[in-house]
Amino acid sequence: MSEDNIRYEQVKIICAEDCGNAPKKELLRAFNVAFVSNDIGLIMENIIEDIRWSFIGSDTLQGKDQVLRMLEKLMDKKPTELVISNIITHGYSGSLNGILNLENNISYAFCNIYRFNSSLNKTKIKEITSFIIDISK
Secondary structure, three states, X not given: OOHHHHHHHHOEEEEOHHHHOOHHHHHHHHHXXXXXXXXXXXXXXXXXXXXXXXXXXXXXXXXXXXXXXXXXXXXXXOEEEEEEEEEEEXXXXXXXXXXXXXXXXXXXXXXXXXXXXXXXXXXXXXXXXEEEEEOOO
16 A cells, blocks of 8 residues: 555545535545645646746745645645535636645645646646634634
């Protein structure tokens, strides 16, 4: 069993029932599960080479190399639960919001806004804007 699979099994995933009834919704669900499960391969497969990922109030990453370095830095974080409340997609855009719970009672509410490189169902993510709020108690 690979380390990725072990980590995936340790994270409880809760998603609203209607979150997977369209290809782009399924892409965003899978992308966020990959993020918390440390499935770097799936993330890299689904973003374009010159992706732009903005964290409001913090950094902006440009390109796959910067995204990869950020993901590698997060490997020591221990997520316990991902709750996906809503996934909305239309044309070139999509949005997903929820709560990510980590070990030691650390929790973040988040909303990610996505821009796809195509309006077709077989598409990749070209831009992400992330709003993240620490809601730890």
